[in-house]
Amino acid sequence: MESCGHGIVYIVGAGPGDPELLTIKAARLIREADVIVYDRLAPIKFIERSAKPGSELIYAGKRPGHHALTQDEINKLLAEKACEGKTVVRVHGGDPFLFGRGEEECLYLTKKGVKCIVVPGVTSAIAAPELACIPPTSRLVASSLAIVPGREAAEKKQRRVNYASIAKSVDTLVILMGVGRLGEIVRELLSGGIDPETPVAIIENASLPSQRTIVGRLRGIVERAREQGVKPPAVIVVGRVVELRDRICPSNP
Numbered sequence: 001m002e003s004c005g006h007g008i009v010y011i012v013g014a015g016p017g018d019p020e021l022l023t024i025k026a027a028r029l030i031r032e033a034d035v036i037v038y039d040r041l042a043p044i045k046f047i048e049r050s051a052k053p054g055s056e057l058i059y060a061g062k063r064p065g066h067h068a069l070t071q072d073e074i075n076k077l078l079a080e081k082a083c084e085g086k087t088v089v090r091v092h093g094g095d096p097f098l099f100g101r102g103e104e105e106c107l108y109l110t111k112k113g114v115k116c117i118v119v120p121g122v123t124s125a126i127a128a129p130e131l132a133c134i135p136p137t138s139r140l141v142a143s144s145l146a147i148v149p150g151r152e153a154a155e156k157k158q159r160r161v162n163y164a165s166i167a168k169s170v171d172t173l174v175i176l177m178g179v180g181r182l183g184e185i186v187r188e189l190l191s192g193g194i195d196p197e198t199p200v201a202i203i204e205n206a207s208l209p210s211q212r213t214i215v216g217r218l219r220g221i222v223e224r225a226r227e228q229g230v231k232p233p234a235v236i237v238v239g240r241v242v243e244l245r246d247r248i249c250p251s252n253p
C-alpha cells in the first residue's frame with residue numbers, strides 16, 4: 001500500500017438538510033476543515049457560514065442526469081488534498097454509507113494509503129418519516145422495515161430490488177431516490193399482489209422549510225404525486241404506519 005503524508009479525510013454524514021440535525025461532531029469537523037467537499041443535499045449555507053477563513057470549499061454535487069464532478073474525480077480530489085497534508089471533510093447528505101458513495105471513497109482512499117474516518121449522520125430514510133410524524137416501526141402495526149433504492153447503479157449486474165416480495169416480507173417499506181420511478185414501483189407492487197389500499201406517504205424536502213408530505217394509497221398515489229408536482233429529494237413510505245401520522249403528532253408539518 002502507498003502511504004500519504006499526514007492528511008486525513010473524514011467521510012461525514014450531515015443529516016437531511018436542517019443544520020440543527022447535524023451531529024456536534026459533524027459541525028466541529030466542518031468548522032475545523034482545511035478542505036470541504038460537499039454534496040447537493042448537504043447543509044450548504046451552514047458550511048459556507050461555518051468554514052474557517054481560508055478553507056477551500058468544493059461543490060461535488062450531482063444533479064439528476066448531471067455530474068458536477070464524477071465519482072472518480074471526487075475520489076482523486078480527496079486523496080490529492082489529503083496528500084498535501086490537509087484535513088479534508090467530505091460531507092454527504094444523510095448518512096454517508098446509506099445509499100451514499102462514502103464506502104467507495106473510503107475504499108479508494110485506503111488503497112492510496114490515506115487515512116479515512118467515517119462519521120455517521122442522521123439518515124433521511126428514518127428522519128423524513130419521523131419529521132412527518134410517521135414512526136417507521138410501531139408496536140401497534142409494524143415490527144419490521146426495509147430501506148430500498150428507487151433506482152440502482154447502472155453498473156450493478158445482479159438482480160434488481162424485488163419491491164413486491166420485499167413489501168410482502170416487511171411491515172414498512174421505505175424507498176429512497178424513488179420519485180422518478182414512482183409509477184413503475186407502484187405498478188410492480190400492485191402486480192406483485194400488494195393491497196391497493198395500502199397507505200403511502202411521500203415526504204419531500206424533509207427538515208427544510210419547504211418540507212411537504214403527500215399522503216394517499218397505493219392506488220392513486222402516482223396521480224396524486226403528479227398533481228402535486230412532487231420532486232426529489234423525497235422519501236416514500238409504504239405501510240400501515242402512515243395512518244398513525246395524524247394520531248401521534250398532528251402538530252408536525
Ligand code: SAH
Nearest residue numbers: 016094095123124176177205206233234235
Ligand atoms: N445517504 C443519504 C441518502 C442518499 S440517496 C441519507 O442517508 O439520507 C438520496 C436520496 O435520499 C434522495 O433521493 C431522497 O430519497 C433521500 N433524501 C435525502 N435528503 C432528503 C430530504 N431532505 N428529504 C427527503 N428525502 C431526502
